[in-house]
Amino acid sequence: MSRGYSTQQVRQRGNIRIVVLALVVALVVGGWFAVGSISQSLREQGAVSVRNAILDSAKQCCAIEGSYPASLEHLQRDYGLRVNSQDYLITYEIFAENIMPSVVVVPR
Numbered sequence: 001m002s003r004g005y006s007t008q009q010v011r012q013r014g015n016i017r018i019v020v021l022a023l024v025v026a027l028v029v030g031g032w033f034a035v036g037s038i039s040q041s042l043r044e045q046g047a048v049s050v051r052n053a054i055l056d057s058a059k060q061c062c063a064i065e066g067s068y069p070a071s072l073e074h075l076q077r078d079y080g081l082r083v084n085s086q087d088y089l090i091t092y093e094i095f096a097e098n099i100m101p102s103v104v105v106v107p108r
Contacts, residue, residue: 043087043107050088051105057081058101067097 005013057075062068072092075081083090091104 047088047105047107050083050090051103053081054083054090054092054103054105055100058103062100068094068099068101070094070097 054072054075057079058068061075061079069075071094072081072083072090076083087108089106089108092101093103094101
């Protein structure tokens with residue numbers, strides 16, 4: 001016994017396939033945007049963490065030596081600070097030995 005499909009049933013199946021395909025495409029595109037947004041948020045949080053680590057090291061240096069370090073390299077060399085210069089652009093500016101340095105960290 002063979003089952004025949006009417007024209008209306010064939011159209012309904014085609015419409016269902018189109019709707020399912022559209023939903024899958026929408027989910028993929030939505031997931032892609034969500035991953036991009038999460039990635040950007042993580043990079044910004046990483047920049048804040050790097051800045052805080054630099055400032056903490058500078059405070060430690062000031063407590064031990066009596067003045068803030070003149071350069072970021074001093075913190076890296078003498079205080080074990082490690083920063084990822086490939087992922088972050090870091091600006092370290094000091095105005096005077098007794099004033100906390102200005103540190104700006106921007107994700108690349």
